[in-house]
Amino acid sequence: MLAGVLAAATVLAAGCADEAREQQAPPAPVPAELSRFYTQIPAWEPCADFTDPGETLPPAAQCARIEVPIDYADPDGPTAQLAVSRMRATGAKIGSLLINPGGPGISGLSTVTLGGGTELADRFDRVGFDPRGVGASTPAVDCLTPQEADAERAELPVPNTAAGISEAETENREFADRCVARTGTDFLAHIGTREVIQDMDIIRAVLGDRKLNYLGYSYGTRLGSAYAEKYPGNIRAMVLDGAIDPSQDPVAESLRQAAGFQKAFDAYAADCVQAPECPLGTDPAQAVARFRALVNPLWDAPAATTDPRGLSYDDAITGVQQTLYGTDFWPVLTVGLTELAQGRGDTLLQFADMYNGRRDDGTYNNVTDAFEAIRCVDDPPIDDRAVVGRQDTEYRRAAPFLDDGRGTGAAPLELCANWPVPNTGRPHDISVPGLPELVVVSTTGDPATPYQAGVDLADQLGAALVTHEGDSHTVVFTGGATCVDDAVVSYLVDLSTPAEGLRC
Incomplete structure (x- = not known):
């Protein structure tokens, strides 16, 4: 069911906010040559065959494979199979929340447990995925x-x-x-952010969501900001925690x-x-x-x-x-x-x-x-x-x-x-007119994605910035700050923008 329709049917205030936000920009049209990928129906099954030996997902988790073209310029050519996991919403569903844990290279299937015990688990299908080339997705690097x-x-x-x-x-x-x-070079040439964000849009559509709800950590913030550039009209809500500043070159970022x-x-x-x-x-x-x-x-x-x-x-x-x-x-x-x-x-x-x-x-x-x-x-x-x-x-x-x-x-x-x-990417400032308000979370003592990168990314996206006082790499739903979690849940569920200058 469409997120805006369901939200309007269950929570009037949230539905009105959602409707107003969706009117900011129409969803991007689907190219005809990609329609078969956007309209596929995944076959959900238990996750035992998707996880590493010794690792298990909760019994309620389901897994499936979603087909995507390896080269989007050649949609009739070879394809990849993305491993996707989900935990179904337990209450009145708004839509799906796609989650990426970072890396790059880290499996995202276990992220479906994040936000358990909060309203997030009631209102969203929590969805994890292994990006192309990673984990249980095939082919793998x-x-x-x-x-x-x-x-x-x-x-x-x-x-x-x-x-x-x-x-x-x-x-x-x-x-x-x-x-x-x-x-093989054919696959190595098509495993970067440029392709993954297109995969994410297919996942969004296959899950039945008109607009994307997304939570990205660390490298996952790069995926989020790149998705916002390419598909600004396809976003309902986006939280980016532990930000990578896309304007920084690799030398400056390493220093x-x-x-x-x-x-x-x-x-x-x-x-x-x-x-x-x-x-x-x-x-x-x-x-x-x-x-x-x-x-x-x-x-x-x-x-x-x-x-x-x-x-x-x-x-x-x-x-x-x-x-x-x-x-x-x-x-x-x-x-x-x-x-x-x-x-x-x-x-x-x-x-x-x-x-x-x-x-x-x-x-x-x-x-x-x-x-x-x-x-x-x-x-x-x-x-x-x-x-x-x-x-x-x-x-x-x-x-x-x-x-x-x-x-x-x-x-x-x-x-x-x-x-x-x-390479298929380059450092650049992001400027995307018409974006809905996004949320960036940055931790003052984050060693891997230092605080200023979050400040800079929020400025480029026109996003609300939530500052976490601490010494950890990312914080949302890790047990590190209830104040951050509450603000994120309120934003994702009701589209309530965090208070300006919020520090936790």
């Missing part, structure tokens, strides 16, 4: 075998000497070659993120040193030096773990960054660093495995492969050696806890500089 992934993570780091730079760039080319061999992680590390260190057993000592001014003393020896040899792989330098850094995504992980980081001081690395290895998608049986999901492939097609490559050298130097300054002290002013060209297909 495939680059490394489990053995190759383990070997790559175990490698000792190389210095930024001429020989080290050459070695690193050779390894990048080998990774790209494996992606081509196992995935802003470096500063964000340093801020998160400093906050953790200030909290840790209050306890006498803190592995970083008792003086926050010495925390970076103490941290580097713990991780620098891993350049030469891994730390011992019960797993025969050991903890490599790269995995230690990955594990630490993973625990800085939220304050709930800070006690675990203290355990991990305490172990490292004792020559052990089990806890940090566990978090590095989590980040890299390594399962208990030694296999991997494809989150890392998909992440690399999608980012390389989404953004222009950084292929100027002078720029790469300056970026490395400035990154070390912005995040001294990540500076191994071995900078030379030069650095390897990164993976995307030799990617086998061209």
